[in-house]
Amino acid sequence: xxxxxxxxxxxxxxxxxxxxxxxxxxxxxxxxxxxxxxxxxxxxxxxxxxxxxxxxxxxxxxxxxxxxxxxxxxxxxxxxxxxxxxxxxxxxxxxxxxxxxxxxxxxxxxxxxxxxxxxxxxxxxxxxxxxxxxxxxxxxx
Numbered sequence: 001x002x003x004x005x006x007x008x009x010x011x012x013x014x015x016x017x018x019x020x021x022x023x024x025x026x027x028x029x030x031x032x033x034x035x036x037x038x039x040x041x042x043x044x045x046x047x048x049x050x051x052x053x054x055x056x057x058x059x060x061x062x063x064x065x066x067x068x069x070x071x072x073x074x075x076x077x078x079x080x081x082x083x084x085x086x087x088x089x090x091x092x093x094x095x096x097x098x099x100x101x102x103x104x105x106x107x108x109x110x111x112x113x114x115x116x117x118x119x120x121x122x123x124x125x126x127x128x129x130x131x132x133x134x135x136x137x138x139x140x141x
Contacts, residue, residue: 033096033104033124033131041089047079057132087113
């Protein structure tokens with residue numbers, strides 16, 4: 001009996017965190033996107049570059065940055081220069097829009113830190129690992 005109760009509790013915890021297939025609970029696309037945004041927030045606020053890069057698709061590209069590896073180098077340089085010190089990420093106002101091409105747009109993601117503040121728009125696509133960031137568009141750039 002103890003094992004059955006423990007197994008049920010573990011499944012309920014798993015359902016809350018990532019969904020529990022055995023119970024038929026799958027996370028919605030919106031919930032998966034919110035999970036990606038929460039991981040990104042944690043990564044930025046703790047300056048955990050590995051966790052942050054885990055939210056980016058291998059297909060990420062920005063015309064002024066390049067691909068994912070170039071983005072990683074740029075982010076590491078920004079962290080090393082102190083730009084992420086005391087940084088905060090605000091997700092309270094974000095809206096998720098599901099696009100006809102199968103991507104999703106999330107806006108605004110509000111970032112603040114020593115250098116100032118900015119809102120960014122993110123485009124994500126669904127991959128095997130979940131919804132991953134493929135584009136970043138800061139306001140005014």
